[in-house]
Amino acid sequence: xxxxxxxxxxxxxxxxxxxxxxxxxxxxxxxxxxxxxxxxxxxxxxxxxxxxxxxxxxxxxxxxxxxxxxxxxxxxxxxxxxxxxxxxxxxxxxxxxxxxxxxxxxxxxxxxxxxxxxxxxxxxxxxxxxxxxxxxxxxxxxxxxxxxxxxxxxxxxxxxxxxxxxxxxxxxxxxxxxxxxxxxxxxxxxxxxxxxxxxxxxxxxxxxxxxxxxxxxxxxxxxxxxxxxxxxxxxxxxxxxxxxxxxxxxxxxxxxxxxxxxxxxx
Amino acid sequence: xxxxxxxxxxxxxxxxxxxxxxxxxxxxxxxxxxxxxxxxxxxxxxxxxxxxxxxxxxxxxxxxxxxxxxxxxxxxxxxxxxxxxxxxxxxxxxxxxxxxxxxxxxxxxxxxxxxxxxxxxxxxxxxxxxxxxxxxxxxxxxxxxxxxxxxxxxxxxxxxxxxxxxxxxxxxxxxxxxxxxxxxxxxxxxxxxxxxxxxxxxxxxxxxxxxxxxxxxxxxxxxxxxxxxxxxxxxxxxxxxxxxxxxxxxxxxxxxxxxxxxxxx
Numbered sequence: 001x002x003x004x005x006x007x008x009x010x011x012x013x014x015x016x017x018x019x020x021x022x023x024x025x026x027x028x029x030x031x032x033x034x035x036x037x038x039x040x041x042x043x044x045x046x047x048x049x050x051x052x053x054x055x056x057x058x059x060x061x062x063x064x065x066x067x068x069x070x071x072x073x074x075x076x077x078x079x080x081x082x083x084x085x086x087x088x089x090x091x092x093x094x095x096x097x098x099x100x101x102x103x104x105x106x107x108x109x110x111x112x113x114x115x116x117x118x119x120x121x122x123x124x125x126x127x128x129x130x131x132x133x134x135x136x137x138x139x140x141x142x143x144x145x146x147x148x149x150x151x152x153x154x155x156x157x158x159x160x161x162x163x164x165x166x167x168x169x170x171x172x173x174x175x176x177x178x179x180x181x182x183x184x185x186x187x188x189x190x191x192x193x194x195x196x197x198x199x200x201x202x203x204x205x206x207x208x209x210x211x212x213x214x215x216x217x218x219x220x221x222x223x224x225x226x227x228x229x230x231x232x233x234x235x236x237x238x239x240x241x242x243x244x245x246x247x248x249x250x251x252x253x254x255x256x257x258x259x260x261x262x263x264x265x266x
Numbered sequence: 267x268x269x270x271x272x273x274x275x276x277x278x279x280x281x282x283x284x285x286x287x288x289x290x291x292x293x294x295x296x297x298x299x300x301x302x303x304x305x306x307x308x309x310x311x312x313x314x315x316x317x318x319x320x321x322x323x324x325x326x327x328x329x330x331x332x333x334x335x336x337x338x339x340x341x342x343x344x345x346x347x348x349x350x351x352x353x354x355x356x357x358x359x360x361x362x363x364x365x366x367x368x369x370x371x372x373x374x375x376x377x378x379x380x381x382x383x384x385x386x387x388x389x390x391x392x393x394x395x396x397x398x399x400x401x402x403x404x405x406x407x408x409x410x411x412x413x414x415x416x417x418x419x420x421x422x423x424x425x426x427x428x429x430x431x432x433x434x435x436x437x438x439x440x441x442x443x444x445x446x447x448x449x450x451x452x453x454x455x456x457x458x459x460x461x462x463x464x465x466x467x468x469x470x471x472x473x474x475x476x477x478x479x480x481x482x483x484x485x486x487x488x489x490x491x492x493x494x495x496x497x498x499x500x501x502x503x504x505x506x507x508x509x510x511x512x513x514x515x516x517x518x519x520x521x522x523x524x525x526x527x528x529x530x531x
Contacts, residue, residue: 163304197459
């Protein structure tokens with residue numbers, strides 16, 4: 001009996017340490033996940049792309065997890081695509097700086113809330129259409145773009161001048177490709193709906209401009225130069241008028257040209 | 267001498283009217299802005315320039331004559347507000363039976379005339395969305411004229427769902443003394459990620475030289491612009507001095523952003 005008891009104790013002792021290790025591992029990972037839940041991962045990265053988190057600065061490569069609270073920084077020529085856990089995608093342009101502030105999935109797997117902050121550069125958001133009405137916001141230092149659509153660019157620039165904006169040197173631009181984005185200044189209670197095919201700008205601390213067609217108001221999107229004064233299309237260039245003379249004088253068919261006058265006789 | 271003065275007067279009048287319209291229309295909506303508001307960094311040459319290549323072509327057909335034209339334009343930005351451009355255009359002109367050479371009246375009827383036009387000048391971005399092109403050049407081939415040209419394009423109410431474009435193009439031919447001016451006004455009907463659709467009306471008028479008074483034509487037009495390929499086109503039909511006519515133009519733009527200069531590490 002005693003021998004059997006000793007055997008059980010030995011077995012318990014053998015199981016104790018692995019069990020403790022497993023529990024310790026789960027405790028650690030759970031604590032880590034509670035601090036920074038995973039929002040998604042890097043789908044592709046090229047050029048200088050880094051993730052800044054509490055543990056330090058790490059280089060981002062394809063497959064690198066992205067947690068809530070992470071700051072994604074791209075350098076000149078850098079470009080990254082982040083796929084969130086609900087299937088939405090964030091495409092970060094060069095020289096950009098953004099954080100994922102919140103990304104909570106609804107119990108059914110749909111999206112409950114996503115909040116992203118853009119501190120500089122350009123960000124294209126492709127919001128997953130599944131999971132009900134999107135609650136997806138991109139914040140910049142002077143504007144909030146709340147989506148009711150699925151694909152749009154947000155850009156934030158500081159220190160540049162734009163015609164007709166006076167002394168204002170910071171601009172949040174939104175370019176909408178699909179759906180509708182409500183754009184408002186941080187201090188404004190209501191926003192302006194920007195439909196697909198249009199763009200709008202929040203200059204400094206004033207309300208958003210009315211939307212204008214893409215590429216024509218000087219707003220910046222992914223792949224377009226900052227502060228370009230849009231003028232496309234340009235009907236004049238190439239619209240060369242036909243040569244002059246819509247109605248040419250009829251030829252004098254029966255009247256011969258006058259003969260030169262004879263030289264004066266001397 | 268009198269004819270030369272008349273030509274110059276007609277050219278100047280056309281260009282001035284066009285320029286005033288281009289300036290006055292947007293100016294009314296920008297009256298509250300100062301020079302610095304409208305032209306920040308006016309004299310600053312940007313680090314990164316832009317070369318824009320535009321290929322274009324089109325045709326015009328009427329009861330009395332027909333033309334086709336094709337060419338390309340190179341424009342180099344200097345500042346945000348000023349660019350310099352050069353344009354080379356080839357023209358083919360088919361005359362109706364019994365008509366004199368319109369390029370050089372008095373030299374008789376020719377079934378077809380071929381000529382080219384080389385010109386160069388400046389593109390002035392005088393208001394946001396408003397460009398004014400001034401250029402001069404010379405014809406070669408069946409025409410030997412010196413030409414001056416003024417073109418303008420202005421987008422009004424840019425921050426709206428349906429902006430309106432007013433454009434004009436006026437060219438004076440010093441060989442036949444005719445000033446040809448084309449005007450057009452269109453509104454954007456629909457804007458999407460991929461395309462723009464516009465509709466409006468326009469036409470051309472001709473005066474000076476062998477034309478007594480003013481001739482012209484006009485009608486409705488429809489335009490499109492396909493953003494991904496930067497291709498645009500316009501179709502117009504109407505009636506005028508040359509009776510029924512139809513006109514088609516298209517163009518393709520290519521923007522080349524020049525690399526910014528490298529900075530020392």
